[in-house]
Amino acid sequence: MPIQILEESPRRIKLLAKGYPLAVLNAIRRASFELVPKMAVDFIAVDRNDSTLFNEVLAHRLAMIPLTSEEALERYAPPEACGDCTPEEAEAEKCSHEGKPCYVRLFLDASADGKQVIVYSGDLKTEDPDVRPAVDAIPVVPLIGEQRVKVTAYARLGRGREHAKWMPATVAVVMPILKGVSVKETLCGAECQKECAEKCPEALKMEGGKLELKEGTTLSMLMYCIEYVCEGKGIRPVFEEDQYVLEVETDGSLSARRTLVEAARAVAEKLNALKTHLQSAEG
Amino acid sequence: MMLPVRCYTCGRPLWPEMEEFRKRVEAGEDPGKVLDDLGIRRYCCRRTMLAAVDISKEIIKFSTRVHRW
Numbered sequence: 336m337p338i339q340i341l342e343e344s345p346r347r348i349k350l351l352a353k354g355y356p357l358a359v360l361n362a363i364r365r366a367s368f369e370l371v372p373k374m375a376v377d378f379i380a381v382d383r384n385d386s387t388l389f390n391e392v393l394a395h396r397l398a399m400i401p402l403t404s405e406e407a408l409e410r411y412a413p414p415e416a417c418g419d420c421t422p423e424e425a426e427a428e429k430c431s432h433e434g435k436p437c438y439v440r441l442f443l444d445a446s447a448d449g450k451q452v453i454v455y456s457g458d459l460k461t462e463d464p465d466v467r468p469a470v471d472a473i474p475v476v477p478l479i480g481e482q483r484v485k486v487t488a489y490a491r492l493g494r495g496r497e498h499a500k501w502m503p504a505t506v507a508v509v510m511p512i513l514k515g516v517s518v519k520e521t522l523c524g525a526e527c528q529k530e531c532a533e534k535c536p537e538a539l540k541m542e543g544g545k546l547e548l549k550e551g552t553t554l555s556m557l558m559y560c561i562e563y564v565c566e567g568k569g570i571r572p573v574f575e576e577d578q579y580v581l582e583v584e585t586d587g588s589l590s591a592r593r594t595l596v597e598a599a600r601a602v603a604e605k606l607n608a609l610k611t612h613l614q615s616a617e618g
Numbered sequence: 619m620m621l622p623v624r625c626y627t628c629g630r631p632l633w634p635e636m637e638e639f640r641k642r643v644e645a646g647e648d649p650g651k652v653l654d655d656l657g658i659r660r661y662c663c664r665r666t667m668l669a670a671v672d673i674s675k676e677i678i679k680f681s682t683r684v685h686r687w
Contacts, residue, residue: 387674387681388620399623401631451678472634473623477674479681505630506660586624586631 341580348591350581360509360579362602363595367504368495370601372414373588374404374466375500376441378422378489385482396475397443397488398500400456401588406465407492408589408597412437414493414501422489439466441488447478454478459488466490469587503594506584512575513557515548519569527568535560546570620674627662639667 336354343349352360376397381390388396411417412432420430425437440462445454457471476484495502516539518528528546532539538552538560548557554572561570583591624631635656642652653664 387678396620396623451675470631470633472637473631474620474633477620477678479678482681499629502629505625505628584630586629 343592345590346587347584348582348595350595351578352581353578355577355579357509357579359602360581363598364507364509364581364583366601367507367583367594367598368502370494370496370605371503371589371594371597372404372408372492372494373501373503374402374407374411374439374490374492375498375588376400376402376488376490377493378438380422380487380489382485382487384484384486386476386478386484388476393476393484393486397441397459397486398498400459400473400475401469401586402441402466402490403469404466404492404503404588405590405593407439407463410463410465411435411439411492414491414497417491418493418497438489438491439463441466441490443475443484443486443488445476445478446483447480449480451477451479454484503585503589504583505586506582508582510554510580510582512578512580513548513552513554513572514575515573516546516557517571517573518546522569523565527565531560531565531568531570535564619672619677621670621672622666625660625663625666627666628660630660630663632663632667636667636670 336352338353339351341349341351376394379390379394379397381393384390384393386393412430412435416430416432417425417437420437422438424430430437442460442462443454443458444460445452445458453474454476455471456468456473456475458475459468461467478484493501495504523531523546525544529541532541532546536549538549538557540547540549557572561572581595583595585591585594589597621636622632635658639649639652639656639658643649649668650664653667658664658667
């Protein structure tokens with residue numbers, strides 16, 4: 336079954352999938368939000384925080400920074416092994432998984448030195464060069480005068496269902512492809528169709544005495560016309576059969592392609608788990 | 619009080635576009651056109667960019683005393 340890449344950049348991918356059931360594509364779409372692991376700061380140890388931000392706010396801002404995780408997915412322990420493990424326990428080697436560590440440390444040590452400065456995500460020093468802020472220009476905390484911030488942040492792999500900071504995808508949508516409109520002649524005759532096209536020139540037009548879809552219109556525009564302008568007159572959108580557009584955009588921690596691959600893998604793993612569970616229940 | 623790291627709704631990191639956006643809007647350009655130019659297409663991100671107000675630079679002046687917790 337062919338999949339055609341319509342657009343691709345590191346952070347964005349758009350696929351045309353032919354012959355795949357909507358349920359499968361939707362499972363992959365949801366998995367790219369919920370099940371694909373990525374790195375994010377989970378704990379911070381505050382040595383000193385003179386800034387105007389509370390420790391909690393600082394922790395939140397640090398957690399929101401996307402960290403590159405392409406290599407980290409193989410090199411660090413999976414979320415299941417580290418979810419209930421604090422950095423202290425990890426340091427005492429109570430919770431490593433197959434020799435892989437749970438946490439990577441990032442250090443932030445900045446002072447204003449009498450000026451008014453802003454500390455950026457680029458000032459974070461990382462223990463592992465593979466896990467670093469994907470964007471260096473994110474402001475973390477403002478400092479003034481003699482203020483100083485010294486923080487050690489512990490990042491680990493996690494999944495989006497635990498917290499939104501571990502969601503690699505910002506957008507993941509499955510869209511049907513709009514082909515045309517169908518009209519019930521009994522509900523909407525020639526006169527009514529003409530009126531509809533006149534009221535809704537953005538989405539509809541008359542061609543050869545029939546109501547047709549205007550080129551370049553969107554489904555939301557058409558549905559607006561159907562529901563609010565030509566209300567209840569038997570007009571329905573018609574979609575291409577068995578063809579969907581799957582679009583994924585990421586926050587920069589993983590590439591869009593990698594996110595899709597990991598999402599598909601997560602769905603397959605879940606199906607395998609279900610299969611073995613059912614087989615053991617039978618036997 | 620500081621500018622948001624990500625869009626509140628979709629989670630798109632708003633930097634480094636936010637910096638250029640603010641610079642250009644302060645120079646007098648039309649905010650909508652700047653957003654189009656920077657490739658911010660979704661209305662959730664556009665809303666977050668447009669509505670964010672940074673008051674940290676004003677507030678911080680009242681906190682020159684060093685607090686030790």
